[in-house]
Amino acid sequence: MQETQYLIVGASHAALSALQAIRMQDAEGSITVVTRDDALPYSPTVLPYVVSGRLAPERVALKDGAWFEQNKVGFIRGAAVTAVDAAAKRAKLSSGEEIAYAKLLLATGAAPLLPPISGLKDVRFHVLRTLDDAVGLHAALPQTKQAVVLGAGLVGMHAAENLAKAGAQVTVVEMQPRVLAGYFDAEASAIIEAAFAAKGIKLMLGAKVSRCDTAGKAVRVTTDGGATLDADLLLVAAGVAPVTDYLAGSGVDIDRGILVDDSMRSSVDGIWAAGDVAQAKGFYDGKKTLNGILPEAVEQGRIAGMAMAGDPAAKPYPGGVPLNTYTFFGQQAVSVGSQEVDKIGGEVVRKEADAKHYLKIVMQDNRLTGIFGINVPFDPGVMWELILRRIDLSSVREAFIADPQKTARGIMSRTWR
Amino acid sequence: MGAYNTIAFKPELCDGCNACMTACATAKNGAPDIINSRIQIVADGGSFELAMCRQCGDPKCVSNCPAAALAKDDANGVIDWDGTKCVNCLLCTVGCAYGGIVHNAAAGHVVKCDTCGGDPICVKACQEIHKGGGALKYLTTANIYNEVGDLEDLFVPGLAGCQGCNTELIMRHALRRIGPDTVLATPPGCIPGMGSVGYNGLTGTKVPVFHPLLTNTASMLTGVKRHYKRQGREVNAVALAGDGGASDVGFQSLSGAAERGEQILFICVDNEGYMNTGMQRSSCTPFGAWTSTTPVGERGHGKTQDAKNMPLLMMMHNCEYVATASTAFMEDLYDKLDKAIAASKRGFAYLHIYSPCTTGWRFPSQENIEVARKAVETNFVMLWEFNPRDGLRLSRPLDDALPIDAYLEALGKYRHLEPEQVAHIESTVAKNAGFIKSLAEGRHPAMAQAMSGRA
Numbered sequence: 100m101q102e103t104q105y106l107i108v109g110a111s112h113a114a115l116s117a118l119q120a121i122r123m124q125d126a127e128g129s130i131t132v133v134t135r136d137d138a139l140p141y142s143p144t145v146l147p148y149v150v151s152g153r154l155a156p157e158r159v160a161l162k163d164g165a166w167f168e169q170n171k172v173g174f175i176r177g178a179a180v181t182a183v184d185a186a187a188k189r190a191k192l193s194s195g196e197e198i199a200y201a202k203l204l205l206a207t208g209a210a211p212l213l214p215p216i217s218g219l220k221d222v223r224f225h226v227l228r229t230l231d232d233a234v235g236l237h238a239a240l241p242q243t244k245q246a247v248v249l250g251a252g253l254v255g256m257h258a259a260e261n262l263a264k265a266g267a268q269v270t271v272v273e274m275q276p277r278v279l280a281g282y283f284d285a286e287a288s289a290i291i292e293a294a295f296a297a298k299g300i301k302l303m304l305g306a307k308v309s310r311c312d313t314a315g316k317a318v319r320v321t322t323d324g325g326a327t328l329d330a331d332l333l334l335v336a337a338g339v340a341p342v343t344d345y346l347a348g349s350g351v352d353i354d355r356g357i358l359v360d361d362s363m364r365s366s367v368d369g370i371w372a373a374g375d376v377a378q379a380k381g382f383y384d385g386k387k388t389l390n391g392i393l394p395e396a397v398e399q400g401r402i403a404g405m406a407m408a409g410d411p412a413a414k415p416y417p418g419g420v421p422l423n424t425y426t427f428f429g430q431q432a433v434s435v436g437s438q439e440v441d442k443i444g445g446e447v448v449r450k451e452a453d454a455k456h457y458l459k460i461v462m463q464d465n466r467l468t469g470i471f472g473i474n475v476p477f478d479p480g481v482m483w484e485l486i487l488r489r490i491d492l493s494s495v496r497e498a499f500i501a502d503p504q505k506t507a508r509g510i511m512s513r514t515w516r
Numbered sequence: 517m518g519a520y521n522t523i524a525f526k527p528e529l530c531d532g533c534n535a536c537m538t539a540c541a542t543a544k545n546g547a548p549d550i551i552n553s554r555i556q557i558v559a560d561g562g563s564f565e566l567a568m569c570r571q572c573g574d575p576k577c578v579s580n581c582p583a584a585a586l587a588k589d590d591a592n593g594v595i596d597w598d599g600t601k602c603v604n605c606l607l608c609t610v611g612c613a614y615g616g617i618v619h620n621a622a623a624g625h626v627v628k629c630d631t632c633g634g635d636p637i638c639v640k641a642c643q644e645i646h647k648g649g650g651a652l653k654y655l656t657t658a659n660i661y662n663e664v665g666d667l668e669d670l671f672v673p674g675l676a677g678c679q680g681c682n683t684e685l686i687m688r689h690a691l692r693r694i695g696p697d698t699v700l701a702t703p704p705g706c707i708p709g710m711g712s713v714g715y716n717g718l719t720g721t722k723v724p725v726f727h728p729l730l731t732n733t734a735s736m737l738t739g740v741k742r743h744y745k746r747q748g749r750e751v752n753a754v755a756l757a758g759d760g761g762a763s764d765v766g767f768q769s770l771s772g773a774a775e776r777g778e779q780i781l782f783i784c785v786d787n788e789g790y791m792n793t794g795m796q797r798s799s800c801t802p803f804g805a806w807t808s809t810t811p812v813g814e815r816g817h818g819k820t821q822d823a824k825n826m827p828l829l830m831m832m833h834n835c836e837y838v839a840t841a842s843t844a845f846m847e848d849l850y851d852k853l854d855k856a857i858a859a860s861k862r863g864f865a866y867l868h869i870y871s872p873c874t875t876g877w878r879f880p881s882q883e884n885i886e887v888a889r890k891a892v893e894t895n896f897v898m899l900w901e902f903n904p905r906d907g908l909r910l911s912r913p914l915d916d917a918l919p920i921d922a923y924l925e926a927l928g929k930y931r932h933l934e935p936e937q938v939a940h941i942e943s944t945v946a947k948n949a950g951f952i953k954s955l956a957e958g959r960h961p962a963m964a965q966a967m968s969g970r971a
Contacts (some may be wrong), residue, residue, distance in 0.1 A: 116579055123574070142582030148603045154583065158601060161584050394610045397579045424606035431606060431619055476619065478567070480576070480612040508567040508615045509560030512527070515613065516566070 109206030113374025120404025137177030255336035382418030436469025519658035520593025567615030576611030680881025705758030836863030878928020
């Protein structure tokens, strides 16, 4: 049986970030990376660009074989972990093989969530989470005249834009009254919605799909309002859920994801989790929540890796902050912080929107809690740091509200340069 | 992975002239519109701050990139952006806490500093407009590490220098560069005192080392060098001596060897006194300084004489090479070390390196390089070099020196100074600077004398 000091399950951002953190502290300890995809590591975030043809599938690898070799890492691809025996410290692979580990990181990510729609299981539909999914969608593009996208989250919106650019007539169906509800308020979403409408993409907001049927070569989608849409391509992008099925009986505590503490350690000694699969502390309320975004995966992976390798410089996880960047039709939307202003007790200190621009700044006790913009330049990484450090802005409050980018850069340069 | 060159910014020197931004925008975007500059200077109250790529060692922009469009170049440390892979997702801008990678509307994608291929135009513009005193500097000291890092350290580990002492740094760097074909002399002082001579019958070096008397270092090296020469072996004869061993009782043998043009490299590590034996004064101890033999009390106020100018005395021997150096200016030190090694194959080479003493000068141990830097920036110590063909050349301009207080206030040994003592030091520094300048400009007749070698 193979034995390894560090076993990392998954090979995307959280896993790679952990791996690098381990190697910073432990140059020699054996590391094995196991991933269910039969591909070099890639990011789910890049997949819409594989769909559109902007990137060839062979160009999206984050790391290559030489990199694993250079870092003395065993890389096993195309093998899922099917069971974990936490007491014996062994993981079982889909190949039947077992690997004994001293420390285990679970970075198995998430998988598409299929909404309970009648008939969905019996029709042909796509999801977009793996490279195979993206390659399949790309192959389907030339034959696609009518596309229906279920869900107006980031995956759905990216895909809708790329399907439209490929020449398809696209309809997005979303239960929420606005697009990207997790990251933007109604006014900001309206700017994004207008850009989509201008490109001929139909947005059915506040609408629920009640059933799906096969209609000849197409899929007929019926909404609860009684409207029907015939699609030769149906993409289900109704969110994702952490992949944890292999942990049944392992003793690892799971709520919606794997519950972790501030060093990304699970309830079981010797097992850590990071990225989309982890349910870690939220920054604002301290409650454990899913925050399945790329920058958090990198951050959590780093913290887990440092903890696993016993890095003395490890600092506890400050808590997840919702944040994202979203580029649509050449426009830039940036969201840093929680939209739930009421819940976190924040105060909107600036808000303005026109057809092309939007800026909202939220503060609490003169500390930044959120900043959201469309086509307004500011540095999201600097803002994130301002939020995490809870920097008192009272002495520069007016200047910050007037010119957040410039003021924040000044604070950055003299505080953590 | 090597060490990397880097763009450094000193906010206290920035006057917000925008020359850097104009130059960058023009170079990168074809027009001087500073919004397109990849270096951004922002006014922050009365001062100026900087937002630009730090070329991080563990770059989060790279970790955050889903398309592998960003990568740190192992060779030069620059984080490169690949436009054929970038998908414009802007997640790199979330990872960067320095405003170093931003979406640029004119370009239609993110842009970041690429250090102009190792010759940053922002730094050139800044230094040009501020005549070398600008806030931006391109630090190339990493080259030292890359060049010297692989050379063998010829001292044993664990030399017992005082905390924060720069002498160990000087010793290890110098001998790495000089190389293993060396016979080393370390006369009494801190250098053998910290263990370079050895313990228990073993040497503290990986080259032959001996411990001459204070008086005869240069004479013994003369004999060693001539002996090997007669045997047909090319050996570096090197002294690592303190200022006491060089300028006081060791001076006659040193002067004799220099006058005879012996092929020796004599390195004087000047900490301005006999620090190893309890901080007694030497002839290199400056005016006003406290030492255990120039105490401060009711009547005593530190040393009452000016320091002997050792490097100038050596220059007047018409040596093959004479130079002064400081640990705060390592590139300059290395440059001079190389020249001194080469010169010692032809004749006598003398290198005078100032080495602040944390224990004897009374300053915090982490301040050593800063003290060394202040000494140079105030002209208390002047960096120059001499050879008989080119005369004396300044290694660093003497104009725009910092006020002498910036140096004196950093040191406990000057804490007692009366205003008139400070005034004396100030006028001595000015006089010395004027003298060195006149030598550098060839105005002083002493220069012709030094170059001719004979009065």
